[in-house]
Amino acid sequence: MSQAQKPVHKKDRRRINLALQGGGSHGAFTWGVLDRLMRDGRIFIDGMSGTSAGAMNAVVFTDGFIKGGRQGAIDSLHTFWKQISERALMTSGVMPWFMPGASGGQNQWNVDDHPAFMMADLWTRMFSPYQANPLDLNPLRDILSEMIDFDALRKRKDIKLFVSATNVRTCKLKVFRTEEMCAEALLASACLPMVFKAVEIDGEQYWDGGYLANPAISPLIHDCVSKDVLIVQINPMNRPDVPTSAREILNRVNEVSFNSTLAREMSGIYTISKLIEEGKLQDTPFHRVNFHMIVAEEEMSQLGAASKSNADWKFLSYLYELGVSTTDKWLAEKVDRIGVESTLDMVKAYS
Secondary structure (H helix, E strand, O other): OOHHHOOOOHHHOEEEEEEEOOOHHHHHHHHHHHHHHHOOOOEEEEEEEEOOHHHHHHHHHHHHHHHHHHHHHHHHHHHHHHHHHHHHHHHOOOOOOOEOOOOEOOEOOOOOOOHHHHHHHHHHHHOOHHHHOOOOOOHHHHHHHHHOOHHHHHOOOOOEEEEEEEEOOOOOEEEEEHHHOOHHHHHHHOOOOOOOOOEEEOOEEEEEHHHOOOOOOHHHHHOOOOOEEEEEEOOOOOOOOOOOOHHHHHHHHHHHHHHHHHHHHHHHHHHHHHHHHOOOOOOOOOOOOEEEEEEOHHHHOOOOHHHHHEOOHHHHHHHHHHHHHHHHHHHHHHHHHOOOOOOOOHHHHHO
């Protein structure tokens, strides 16, 4: 009997909510995290909030779970990332999520000096997606439409999914919930405006959700039963050195941009948490929430922003294995504290 099939006594069950960051191909790390969590029969997921790659991981995972339980979720994620890699070869690296593997720079997985990346990078600086991709071709649309039964997903009242996108016109956050889920919502959440046309949904135009929430934490606190939130962070918060080269500076700007919204929201949550602990928010809707984090900052900080475009299967497999091993260690050290107390030092992480 596999670990995913082992019966678990009710008292040993741990219910959690998952907050999944976006980051292109680096989302394969989250694939490994989800795979390992599903193979641990103690973990039950209440709600999932995701942006960009995090949103796709969440929806692919959920669709697989509906169809085949824990093993179905595991298998669906593997199929999704395998198709990402295979489409990279078919598209010859034209799209940022779909670049064939390359070696270069200080890390074998970075693609900063890969000719395809350099040409694509130059192309996006010269032409908008309305000029360069007038037909709005996006291989992700085909993968999502082929894999996911959105009609069945939207009918599920017991599943809580939250996908973030940025409203281009109003500069406001849009959170798509389970009953609104569709391929366009996921594409909106992952829409890099220099590469893809804004995604239109119900007359509104949307860009990548990471500009306003990466991911949104509030829905997990207010709309879910579990009072534990596990953040899967793939964009490094800390680096030992100040960047000095043009490429290093661009890499760090990317990380700062896509971490800033989470840092701001978590700082606000910390302030409220302190007030709750001090007894100053009695008889209010606010309640205590335990926060946890799975992160491999040392390893992920070795990867430049350009490697978020690297869809080589060996690279994706490396990130998957890193996610599995990091989660394995986290479970061994902290699973018993779920439902009891926070294991994330919010001041150290976000203040």
